Amino acid sequence: VPVVPEPNGALVPEGAVKTLFLEEFRFTPQPTDLSAVMAAVARLMGREDALAALQRQLVVVDDDRFSHLARFATPVNPHVCLDHATKTVKPGALWYEESLPPDTLLYVGLYAQATRVRGESKTAAEILNHVVVDLFQRPYLQLGGNETVGMGWCKVTMCRGEG
Structure with missing residues (x-):
């Protein structure tokens, strides 16, 4: 995988987006030949449209930005179970689910x-x-x-x- 040269840079396939926002970050797209990366990832995806999807959606960011996005942009959904009689949360019935x-x-x-x-x-x-x-x-x-x-x-x- 190529190295991202600057923290606010984002490697994108050639001919992709002009402006890129991920969560609160604005990235400067840097068109790069990612064909080898896309071929390897497409093989793992096992979909007929994998290369086309990667051409539209693949973005490579630096490790620090990726760590931040993985930690703070992954959906975390709170769930509660209500006591039907009191219409309040049952004791111990608040939980969170994180999903990719x-x-x-x-x-x-x-x-x-x-x-x-x-x-x-x-x-x-x-x-x-x-x-x-x-x-x-x-x-x-x-x-x-x-x-x-x-x-x-x-x-x-x-x-x-x-x-």
């Missing part, structure tokens, strides 16, 4: 080592294969709570590589 915006790309690197349990002799490849088969046997994975209201569903895309 749609189209958020999450990734994880999986690594395994051969078993170290006495009497067992599974190789790292066998262990990794077991985890992948059990965890990703379906194309979607539900993370967190509220699966009945559609929250936390992720599309799983496996990208295998060595090293």
Whole structure:
């Protein structure tokens, strides 16, 4: 990923936006050849329109701005449960739910080592294969709570590589 040279700069695909506002920040778009980044991310997205969507929506900001946006711009929704008789909040019935915006790309690197349990002799490849088969046997994975209201569903895309 290319480095963003200034805090209020934002790398955007060539031919993209002229002005960019994210939350309270105004960024100066800097058209950059992001084709290699877009190709790699599109592969992970697994959508037919991935490259077109990234051409319209991809923005690369510096680490400090990203940290701020991740910390303060992620939706956090308060919920309360009312006591029907008193019309007040039930004791302990105020909670907050944080959720990622749609189209958020999450990734994880999986690594395994051969078993170290006495009497067992599974190789790292066998262990990794077991985890992948059990965890990703379906194309979607539900993370967190509220699966009945559609929250936390992720599309799983496996990208295998060595090293």
